[in-house]
Amino acid sequence: MGIEIKKVGVIGSGQMGNGIAHVCALAGYDVALNDISLDRIQSGLATINGNLTRQVNKNQISEAERVTTLARISAAENLDALADCDLVIEAATENEQIKRKIFAQICPLLKSSALLATNTSSISITRLAASTDRPEKFVGVHFMNPVPLMQLVELVRGIATDDPTFDACKTFVLRLGKVSTVAEDFPAFIVNRILLPMINEAIYTLYEGVGSVDAIDTAMRLGANHPMGPLQLADFIGLDTCLSIMQVLYEGLADSKYRPCPLLVKYVEAGWLGRKTQRGFYDYRGEKPIPTR
Numbered sequence: 001m002g003i004e005i006k007k008v009g010v011i012g013s014g015q016m017g018n019g020i021a022h023v024c025a026l027a028g029y030d031v032a033l034n035d036i037s038l039d040r041i042q043s044g045l046a047t048i049n050g051n052l053t054r055q056v057n058k059n060q061i062s063e064a065e066r067v068t069t070l071a072r073i074s075a076a077e078n079l080d081a082l083a084d085c086d087l088v089i090e091a092a093t094e095n096e097q098i099k100r101k102i103f104a105q106i107c108p109l110l111k112s113s114a115l116l117a118t119n120t121s122s123i124s125i126t127r128l129a130a131s132t133d134r135p136e137k138f139v140g141v142h143f144m145n146p147v148p149l150m151q152l153v154e155l156v157r158g159i160a161t162d163d164p165t166f167d168a169c170k171t172f173v174l175r176l177g178k179v180s181t182v183a184e185d186f187p188a189f190i191v192n193r194i195l196l197p198m199i200n201e202a203i204y205t206l207y208e209g210v211g212s213v214d215a216i217d218t219a220m221r222l223g224a225n226h227p228m229g230p231l232q233l234a235d236f237i238g239l240d241t242c243l244s245i246m247q248v249l250y251e252g253l254a255d256s257k258y259r260p261c262p263l264l265v266k267y268v269e270a271g272w273l274g275r276k277t278q279r280g281f282y283d284y285r286g287e288k289p290i291p292t293r
Helices: 015-026 038-057 063-071 096-109 125-130 163-175 191-207 213-223 230-237 239-253 262-270
Strands: 007-011 030-034 073-076 087-090 115-118 138-143 152-157 179-183
Touching: 007 015, 015 030, 015 038, 015 063, 015 138, 030 038, 038 063, 038 073, 063 073, 087 096, 087 163, 096 115, 096 125, 115 163, 125 138, 138 163, 152 163, 163 179, 191 213, 191 230, 191 239, 191 262, 213 230, 230 239, 239 262
Parallel strands: 007 030, 007 087, 030 073, 087 115, 115 138, 152 179
Antiparallel strands: 138 152
8 A cells, every 4th residue: 555645734835835735735635834924824825816716717727626725725823733744845945954944843743654845946855854753754846836837846855765755756746737757866956957057157148248138038038949038037936046056056066167146146135036026137116027237
């Protein structure tokens, strides 16, 4: 008998967390959504409702499915509310110390059979697993952003991850209607190992004056057939997240080609993090985005 997952806990109700809760509940799982405050959880639930409504308007789901999906998600104000979950997915900010702190708090509360996963986009699964009481039941389940729209999920096993855990997570991803790809536990895995250096190089191109924000994004949209330019994409991801991933690559692989662009560092230091702060490589405070350089 394989491991059966019926209830999923999601820690973090931000951009990634509410998306994960959305697809889990839509697939029929009961979901407990946790964050550091009830206001943040309610904000996440409002986003989920808005995204479900958009799916109804596009005839992708029915109104009845929207109502049923929302009813499957409960607000978990305290981590205690995740105690009966079969799988808990951490979707907090891309900071190893914050993630370790969360695992230290949640592990004593979980039942012994519960699986623990992280949505990290770059940090070592083996290292994170070692900070828990169940490294054999720990796995990387990296969803792409925006979760309801993107098909891919990277599955990453740590050195201690056992086969039943990994198989259960593959089945879980399949039930969500997603496609899984298996990545080895190297810094940034597959997608971000390729994507983020490209974005970083685009920022270097801006930093060195090779082209403007508009010129760089237009060149890659029309010249490489990308759906959005790399600087626009960086703003969408969050420049702080981009910097964190580049730092993981630079430190983990010890290769100068992964050095974060100084301009990326400067934007993050200024608090210009992209769409979530209304300012990054574009200024989003007006009717339409305006390039900042």
